[in-house]
Structures are given as C-alpha cells and as structure tokens.
Amino acid sequence: MGLTSTTVLLVAVVSAATLFVGTVWLWPRLARRGWRAVGGRVGLLLGTQLMLFASVGLAANQAFGFYASWADLFGRETDQGVVVDHTGGSGGPLEVLGTRRVDGPGGGRPQQGGQIQKVALTGRTSHIATPAYVYLPPEYFQPQYRTRVFPAAVVLTGYPGTAEALFEKLHYPRTARDLAKNGRTQPMILVMMRPTVAPPRDTECVDVPGGPQTETFFAKDLPEAMRAHYRVGRVPGGWGVIGDSTGGYCALKLALHHPGVYAAGVGLSAYYKAPLDPTTGDLFRGDATLRNEADLRWFVTHRPAADTSLLVTTSKVGESNYKATLKFIDEVKATGKTRISSIVLDSGGHNFNTWRREIPAALQWLSGRLG
Incomplete structure (x- = not known):
C-alpha cells in the first residue's frame, strides 16, 4: 500500500484509536510496580503516540502532497519516468x-x-x-x-x-x-x-x-x-x-x-x-x-x-x-x-x-x- 493510500491512513487511525482504548482498558492491570507493568505502560503510551503521530503525518501528506511514495519520503526515489x-x-x-x-x-x-x-x-x-x-x-x-x-x-x-x-x-x-x-x-x-x-x-x-x-x-x-x-x-x-x-x-x-x-x-x-x-x-x-x-x-x-x-x-x-x-x-x-x-x-x-x-x-x- 502506498504512502498516499487512503487505506494506509485508515489503518493508522484505527490503530491509534485501538491503542488508546487498549491503554484505558489495561491501565488498571498495569498500575503496579515491577518491570513488566512499567514496560507495559511505556509500550502502550509509546505505541499510541507513534500511531497518533503517523496518522497526523499521513493526513497532512495527503492534504498537502509533500511526498508521493515511501521511497520519496526516505530519499530513495528511483522512478525517474524517463530513459535518456x-x-x-x-x-x-x-x-x-x-x-x-x-x-x-x-x-x-x-x-x-x-x-x-x-x-x-x-x-x-x-x-x-x-x-x-x-x-x-x-x-x-x-x-x-x-x-x-x-x-x-x-x-x-x-x-x-x-x-x-x-x-x-x-x-x-x-x-x-x-x-x-x-x-x-x-x-x-x-x-x-x-x-x-x-x-x-x-x-x-x-x-x-x-x-x-x-x-x-x-x-x-x-x-x-x-x-x-x-x-x-x-x-x-x-x-x-x-x-x-x-x-x-x-x-x-x-x-x-x-x-x-x-x-x-x-x-x-x-x-x-x-x-x-x-x-x-x-x-x-x-x-x-x-x-x-x-x-x-x-x-x-x-x-x-x-x-x-x-x-x-x-x-x-x-x-x-x-x-x-x-x-x-x-x-x-x-x-x-x-x-x-x-x-x-x-x-x-x-x-x-x-x-x-x-x-x-x-x-x-x-x-x-x-x-
């Protein structure tokens, strides 16, 4: 799926929403001491923030057309469209x-x-x-x-x-x-x-x-x-x-x-x-x-x-x-x-x-x- 795909944006939004709901639901179970509980809280918060950031970035890219593809985003664009x-x-x-x-x-x-x-x-x-x-x-x-x-x-x-x-x-x-x-x-x-x-x-x-x-x-x-x-x-x-x-x-x-x-x-x-x-x-x-x-x-x-x-x-x-x-x-x-x-x-x-x-x-x- 391409960078500008509506499906990619939808997956990112749904993932962010799911992680948010999961964080709220699981937080009481993780609200205790111990490296597993702390790691779980950090993972849920980090995952939610990353997916939220990805959703906003994908939406902004669709609205303003900054990058056309993943290769374009990461500076590895190879399709020049022309052979000279x-x-x-x-x-x-x-x-x-x-x-x-x-x-x-x-x-x-x-x-x-x-x-x-x-x-x-x-x-x-x-x-x-x-x-x-x-x-x-x-x-x-x-x-x-x-x-x-x-x-x-x-x-x-x-x-x-x-x-x-x-x-x-x-x-x-x-x-x-x-x-x-x-x-x-x-x-x-x-x-x-x-x-x-x-x-x-x-x-x-x-x-x-x-x-x-x-x-x-x-x-x-x-x-x-x-x-x-x-x-x-x-x-x-x-x-x-x-x-x-x-x-x-x-x-x-x-x-x-x-x-x-x-x-x-x-x-x-x-x-x-x-x-x-x-x-x-x-x-x-x-x-x-x-x-x-x-x-x-x-x-x-x-x-x-x-x-x-x-x-x-x-x-x-x-x-x-x-x-x-x-x-x-x-x-x-x-x-x-x-x-x-x-x-x-x-x-x-x-x-x-x-x-x-x-x-x-x-x-x-x-x-x-x-x-």
Whole structure:
C-alpha cells in the first residue's frame, strides 16, 4: 500500500484509536510496580503516540502532497519516468506516456473537458530527463481550432511536492477550463511539473556549476520540447510561468532572467532568495555572480530592468513573506520597466487552501498578459 493510500491512513487511525482504548482498558492491570507493568505502560503510551503521530503525518501528506511514495519520503526515489539515450536514437525531446481525464462534467471527452497527458521530457541542452503533465484545453481538440496556436504556462509545485498535486489538490486544469468556458481567460496549455527535476536534490532552478542545469532546462529545453510536439506559442509573449512556494520563486526568477521566453511570472507565496541547506547542497560553488543573481531583490536593483510582468501573492497574517513581498514590490516598481501586481489576503497560511483562493485570479491575470 502506498504512502498516499487512503487505506494506509485508515489503518493508522484505527490503530491509534485501538491503542488508546487498549491503554484505558489495561491501565488498571498495569498500575503496579515491577518491570513488566512499567514496560507495559511505556509500550502502550509509546505505541499510541507513534500511531497518533503517523496518522497526523499521513493526513497532512495527503492534504498537502509533500511526498508521493515511501521511497520519496526516505530519499530513495528511483522512478525517474524517463530513459535518456545520448546517442541520438531517442524518440525525441517529448514522449507521451499516457492520458487521463479532467475532473468535472464532460471530462471523459477531450473536446468537452480537455485532456491531461503524462509526458517524458528530455532536455537537448541540459540533458535533464523528467516527467510532467500537459493539460490541453477542449479547444485544442475541436475542429474549428485545428490550426490555432495556444499560449502556454508552466505550472510548478513547491519542494518536495508532487506534480499530481497540481491537478488533484490545486485543480489547475479544471479551473483553467472553467475560466475559459466563462470567457474570463483564453484557452491555455498548462505544463505541470515539479521544479525538482533532479530528485531528491532541490536545485532552486539554478544552473549548478558541475551539476544539474535546471535553469537552462526551463528557459530553453522545455519550451523547445513543447513546440516540437504541440501547437503552442512560438513567439515571445506566448509563454508564462506560475508556481507556489519554491515553484513561485522559480517562476519569478525565470520571468526576470528570461523575459524573452516568459512574458509573465506568478509567485504564489514565493520567497526571493535561493536557500542553502541540506536539500540544496552547494548551489553556487563559490560563484558570487550566480549567488547574487539567484537573489531576486538583488537582481532587480543591480541588473537592467526586465521587460516582463510579475504577480506576487502574500497574506497579512499567516505568511512569512509578507514584509519581503512589500519590499520586493517597491523595488520592482522603482525599475520603471518591469511591471508588478499583487494579491494580498487578510489571512492565509502557506498551504493548498490559500493557493486555491488565489489561483483563479492569478490565471486570469496571466491569461491577459500572454499573446
């Protein structure tokens, strides 16, 4: 049974409840001296606490999508989803591995509900191989739009989130479809994935010296692979990027560093400087320029202003990035060229519920800035 299985969660909850009842029932028998009685009390208390902790942890993981499997949890993830052939005999930079329906009415028919395709991406320049999910809107399959080229948005999770959470928990495809159906956005293609393209390492969308070239993958390889397979924007202004937490930081950085690729970037609960911790390792290898440019506030005040549009979100209560976001807004406004907008909630934590409140408005904003 998998880490995200409802059965596993149910077993943990029932076990915790059983141990609690057993503790209450057996306590009088164990309320005496002697190593057996003391050991019994310790065992019951420890077992109850462990199962309660496991139940809360499993429930939180199901709600927020931190880890996809036991191997992912323990850092032993092996399923990369892609085999890379560097001899030139591969099937191309993008291969479709399977399809799935979009939740909601008409989801079983692509012409009505759109379609989600699981794909394998292989970076021609970065040599990074990673899975992703591509949402194609209903219009993509309708005869009257057969020659239409669609704008696209890269949608990124946080770290160590799962790509599946983007449609199972945050409902990006369903939201995008409903907004377009109601005329509030234009139909868009969404490329949904983790920013962690070299798991388990958190590369913070940096071209690590001697390591994964993550920024190159997102700025060059990913758009090229999509254009080779789908009717997707081929000119500047047709691509945007949106993400939450780590994905939000990456989205803002990609838009600032590569305005010729990404016309707009949305950072939901983003931070503005790449961290250095055990999950990232040494991202910069002593390169001061690389380290500075990964600090977005440094970048907007020390580099020429980027001709791009940014949207940042925060909340007055519940988000740790509130003050930093206000400073970032002022610094971007001072450039006189880079455009910035914001969503500021009165309250909202760093979680899926907050982002679900922000995503509809963010997708409308993003749609209005893509050609």
